[in-house]
Amino acid sequence: MKRDPNATLIKVRSLTKHFPVRLGAYGQHKATVYALDDVSFNIFRGETLGLVGESGCGKTTVGLSILQLHRPSRGEVWYEEIDLTKLKEADLRPLRQKLQIVFQDPYSTLNPRMTVGAAIAEPMSVHRRCEKQQIQERVERLMDDTGLPMRYGNRYPHEFSGGQRQRICIARALACDPEFIVCDEPVSALDVSIQAQISNLLKDLQEKYNLTYLFIAHDLAVVKYISSRIAVMYLGKLAELAPRDMLFEHPLHPYTQALLSAVPVPNPKEERSRQQALLEGDVPSSISPPKGCRFHPRCPLAFEPCSDAVPDWREVDNNHWIACHAVK
Amino acid sequence: MKLLLDVMDLKIRFRVRKGHIYAVNGVSFQVHKEETLGIVGESGCGKSVTMLSLLDLLPHSAEIESGTILFKGNDLRKLKSRELQKIRGAEIGMIFQDPMTSLNPVLNIGTQISEPLIYHKGMSKKDAFVRSGELMEMVRIPDGKSRIEDYPYQLSGGMRQRVLIAMAIACNPDLIIADEPTTALDVTIQSQIIALVKDLKKKLGTSIIWITHDLGVIAGLADRVAVIYAGYIVEQAKVDDIYDNPRHPYTLGLIKAVPSVKDSGDRRLETIGGVPPDLTIRPDYCPFLPRCSYAFDRCRLENPPLSKTLENVETEHYFACWFDVRKGKPR
Numbered sequence: 001m002k003r004d005p006n007a008t009l010i011k012v013r014s015l016t017k018h019f020p021v022r023l024g025a026y027g028q029h030k031a032t033v034y035a036l037d038d039v040s041f042n043i044f045r046g047e048t049l050g051l052v053g054e055s056g057c058g059k060t061t062v063g064l065s066i067l068q069l070h071r072p073s074r075g076e077v078w079y080e081e082i083d084l085t086k087l088k089e090a091d092l093r094p095l096r097q098k099l100q101i102v103f104q105d106p107y108s109t110l111n112p113r114m115t116v117g118a119a120i121a122e123p124m125s126v127h128r129r130c131e132k133q134q135i136q137e138r139v140e141r142l143m144d145d146t147g148l149p150m151r152y153g154n155r156y157p158h159e160f161s162g163g164q165r166q167r168i169c170i171a172r173a174l175a176c177d178p179e180f181i182v183c184d185e186p187v188s189a190l191d192v193s194i195q196a197q198i199s200n201l202l203k204d205l206q207e208k209y210n211l212t213y214l215f216i217a218h219d220l221a222v223v224k225y226i227s228s229r230i231a232v233m234y235l236g237k238l239a240e241l242a243p244r245d246m247l248f249e250h251p252l253h254p255y256t257q258a259l260l261s262a263v264p265v266p267n268p269k270e271e272r273s274r275q276q277a278l279l280e281g282d283v284p285s286s287i288s289p290p291k292g293c294r295f296h297p298r299c300p301l302a303f304e305p306c307s308d309a310v311p312d313w314r315e316v317d318n319n320h321w322i323a324c325h326a327v328k
Numbered sequence: 329m330k331l332l333l334d335v336m337d338l339k340i341r342f343r344v345r346k347g348h349i350y351a352v353n354g355v356s357f358q359v360h361k362e363e364t365l366g367i368v369g370e371s372g373c374g375k376s377v378t379m380l381s382l383l384d385l386l387p388h389s390a391e392i393e394s395g396t397i398l399f400k401g402n403d404l405r406k407l408k409s410r411e412l413q414k415i416r417g418a419e420i421g422m423i424f425q426d427p428m429t430s431l432n433p434v435l436n437i438g439t440q441i442s443e444p445l446i447y448h449k450g451m452s453k454k455d456a457f458v459r460s461g462e463l464m465e466m467v468r469i470p471d472g473k474s475r476i477e478d479y480p481y482q483l484s485g486g487m488r489q490r491v492l493i494a495m496a497i498a499c500n501p502d503l504i505i506a507d508e509p510t511t512a513l514d515v516t517i518q519s520q521i522i523a524l525v526k527d528l529k530k531k532l533g534t535s536i537i538w539i540t541h542d543l544g545v546i547a548g549l550a551d552r553v554a555v556i557y558a559g560y561i562v563e564q565a566k567v568d569d570i571y572d573n574p575r576h577p578y579t580l581g582l583i584k585a586v587p588s589v590k591d592s593g594d595r596r597l598e599t600i601g602g603v604p605p606d607l608t609i610r611p612d613y614c615p616f617l618p619r620c621s622y623a624f625d626r627c628r629l630e631n632p633p634l635s636k637t638l639e640n641v642e643t644e645h646y647f648a649c650w651f652d653v654r655k656g657k658p659r
């Protein structure tokens with residue numbers, strides 16, 4: 001992978017997002033969902049940072065907060081030399097061309113009354129990037145890039161399968177020459193045989209256009225396949241962040257270890273002989289996260305300080321970050 | 329091993345405005361006592377429809393065209409709905425995919441687990457409630473006995489799935505049909521549920537049909553695996569044979585298309601080209617033909633039947649393909 005380790009594209013510092021909610025049948029109780037707490041990391045130019053975690057752990061909130069689709073409660077998001085959190089909506093708009101997103105569900109993210117060609121063209125006309133004539137040419141090129149036959153341009157989304165729709169969404173995200181794309185579970189709604197097609201497509205496009213991805217997923221195998229570095233989240237906090245091979249070969253955080261051992265392997269002999277480190281219990285609610293380390297009630301290594309003190313987010317090795325008291 | 333369920337040549341179609349959707353096209357399979365059969369396939373391949381039809385749970389737009397479903401020697405299709413109700417839940421239990429919507433939100437857990445016990449076993453309400461508590465402990469809900477008066481909203485997804493498992497095993501059924509029971513759950517919860525089901529199976533000696541799209545889940549769970557594509561079983565064999573020695577191009581593609589955490593991560597995923605099959609026709613050619621890279625003339629003319637090759641007569645390895653992918657030439 002050709003990347004300069006110093007070329008940071010996105011810098012996230014102490015990113016925090018709390019959602020006020022109302023509970024009870026009549027909404028009489030106020031509460032706060034601590035979706036994201038004090039998360040910091042960098043995304044390098046040209047890399048794919050994988051973000052994994054279980055449902056409700058705040059993965060999507062990270063993606064949306066980086067793009068300012070949620071305004072974070074606290075923290076900074078630097079895109080090159082600009083702090084996005086300080087910008088007004090109108091000032092953000094030109095930057096949105098460079099910062100794009102592909103959502104999970106290709107069925108609900110396309111306008112059913114808009115032809116595919118029009119959907120791909122829309123970002124270009126919104127941002128007034130080129131003349132009508134050129135738009136048509138570009139739409140055709142984008143469709144070609146994403147493996148959609150040109151003649152499909154006049155069709156409507158309902159005529160397409162899930163995989164093809166995801167291709168359309170990717171083409172639309174590419175329309176304004178973005179630098180950074182948040183891929184929010186782009187393959188999890190698709191069948192396995194189609195997942196592989198879309199994963200390969202994303203990899204090819206990255207090479208072709210030198211894109212940077214934040215790849216959010218819950219499937220560790222898919223993340224391993226596509227990412228250069230991987231961050232593991234648990235209940236609104238980052239647990240561990242490391243280069244791909246380091247994370248899979250030497251996971252340090254007990255949660256990462258449990259997560260890796262929970263993934264079933266498509267090999268009957270290995271599956272039968274495998275020793276699993278089963279995690280007890282469930283993920284606590286993010287309305288009342290545990291004090292101290294949020295993982296401590298389920299953690300096999302938990303000891304005294306874990307229930308009071310929040311572990312620091314520290315670099316234990318070159319590029320290997322972790323938040324755990326028990327790991328030295 | 330004793331035969332428990334024998335499904336023969338099952339065909340099911342759905343009425344739609346423009347004609348029919350052919351969901352199941354002549355599926356035959358068997359389940360023996362204390363065996364786990366894994367059914368693998370992608371969405372819309374007919375795996376759920378097949379299982380729903382066993383218990384007559386299909387929607388009205390569906391129609392079973394032909395086939396016999398022998399359960400312990402009785403043809404379930406010939407039973408009156410009253411008689412079938414005695415089997416449903418008592419001798420065949422079912423676990424559905426989505427634990428969030430499969431429980432009644434206004435009844436407490438104990439009442440819901442009690443229901444099959446009262447209906448099928450004729451237990452009194454009180455006894456059934458006590459038994460429910462025991463079942464809750466059996467499926468390892470922490471503090472199970474004291475939680476039987478909880479309502480579904482008080483339980484997490486993993487807990488709810490445990491409750492559904494408790495309901496399915498309440499009457500000691502001979503067969504449990506599990507329709508993607510872990511798909512809606514997170515991986516750490518999924519591994520808990522799989523460990524639980526394996527354990528219960530050992531204890532109770534139940535046969536299980538486990539439907540899934542995840543080749544990883546089935547690997548450690550099933551004794552035999554059937555792979556379904558476009559409403560046809562395209563390959564059926566012992567679990568090791570399916571993974572070590574896949575004979576149908578679709579199975580082969582499926583295994584290669586699935587990334588594993590054990591891979592180096594640097595290999596390029598092999599893909600199955602093309603798009604999912606068109607189910608509005610029942611083709612007289614091989615249903616996998618449009619996506620198959622091994623296809624030759626014969627595949628266009630005849631739909632291959634599910635059969636063994638001469639060399640693997642003993643291994644019970646069936647596949648529906650005119651091509652021998654291992655030898656690289658037609659069979």
